[in-house]
Amino acid sequence: MIFQPDLLKGQVAFITGGGTGLGFAMATAMARCGADVAIASRKPKNLDPAAELLGRHGTRVLAVPANVREPDSVRAAVDRTVNELGRIDILVNNAAGNFYAPSGELSANGWRAVVETDLYGTFFCSQAVHPVMAKQGGGRIISISMTLHYQGWPQMAHATAAKAGVDALTKTLALEWSKDKITVNVIAPGPIPTEGASKAFAVGGVAIEEALSRHIPLGTLGTPEDIANMAVYLAGPGGSWITGAIFVVDGGSSLAKAF
Numbered sequence: 621m622i623f624q625p626d627l628l629k630g631q632v633a634f635i636t637g638g639g640t641g642l643g644f645a646m647a648t649a650m651a652r653c654g655a656d657v658a659i660a661s662r663k664p665k666n667l668d669p670a671a672e673l674l675g676r677h678g679t680r681v682l683a684v685p686a687n688v689r690e691p692d693s694v695r696a697a698v699d700r701t702v703n704e705l706g707r708i709d710i711l712v713n714n715a716a717g718n719f720y721a722p723s724g725e726l727s728a729n730g731w732r733a734v735v736e737t738d739l740y741g742t743f744f745c746s747q748a749v750h751p752v753m754a755k756q757g758g759g760r761i762i763s764i765s766m767t768l769h770y771q772g773w774p775q776m777a778h779a780t781a782a783k784a785g786v787d788a789l790t791k792t793l794a795l796e797w798s799k800d801k802i803t804v805n806v807i808a809p810g811p812i813p814t815e816g817a818s819k820a821f822a823v824g825g826v827a828i829e830e831a832l833s834r835h836i837p838l839g840t841l842g843t844p845e846d847i848a849n850m851a852v853y854l855a856g857p858g859g860s861w862i863t864g865a866i867f868v869v870d871g872g873s874s875l876a877k878a879f
């Protein structure tokens with residue numbers, strides 16, 4: 621571990637999509653740094669085994685069902701976290717979903733599902749934790765975006781539009797909530813072979829590693845820990861004077877033409 625084990629001691633992190641992929645890696649890294657962790661998503665099959673593993677780091681863990689598309693569900697999950705863990709210092713907006721679809725054929729429901737999860741979910745969760753953090757005297761909001769909207773990503777109109785919205789929302793919330801000492805930042809990951817990403821990139825029978833690593837200047841795919849390290853940095857003392865910023869963690873891949 622590259623951080624001190626007590627870096628986040630006494631803090632509570634609320635991580636959407638924290639049972640799988642990058643969310644689980646961020647939850648693990650924060651628990652290893654002493655934070656109590658609430659992981660929130662829709663499916664117990666994603667939450668329960670993850671909570672069991674997270675509990676082994678010795679901090680308190682809460683698996684809380686939530687659908688980030690629904691403000692009432694988000695508020696209930698935030699309330700339960702505050703009731704059971706006492707506070708929320710760190711919000712990680714990580715939940716997302718996507719699928720390839722030619723824009724001319726993308727259904728209204730498909731568009732809504734992705735934009736509501738990635739963009740509306742980020743807003744609803746940020747809005748729900750804002751009064752909690754403001755009352756506590758501050759907090760850290762970290763949203764997970766992407767880099768592929770910088771150049772465009774064919775057949776991903778919904779996801780690219782939503783993540784561009786997340787980037788813009790971040791700057792606005794950073795300005796509005798600076799008075800409450802809440803920092804709001806984005807991490808923009810490059811390609812990381814999580815189960816979710818492997819499904820999204822599984823086109824043309826080409827393995828994700830081969831399809832992606834050839835476009836990465838540093839020559840290898842990233843790992844979930846690469847993203848988790850940036851999240852812990854932003855959540856810890858090093859992040860105290862950083863807000864409204866977008867941190868690209870991608871092995872240089874956004875500098876190269878990927879698609």
Ligand code: NAP
Nearest residue numbers: 637640641642661662663687688715716811812814816817
């Ligand atoms: P993942 O494992 O599929 O994670 C997605 C998570 O979101 C799941 O835990 C899922 O849990 C949760 N989720 C989906 N819809 C939800 C909803 N309506 N309400 C609550 N939770 C919901 O994928 P990942 O690769 O770790 O991606 C994590 C984040 O990184 C995403 O924001 C993604 O856009 C971003 N990202 C990933 C990559 C990459 O290469 N891996 C690159 C750039 C950006 P449930 O199904 O249980 O709800």
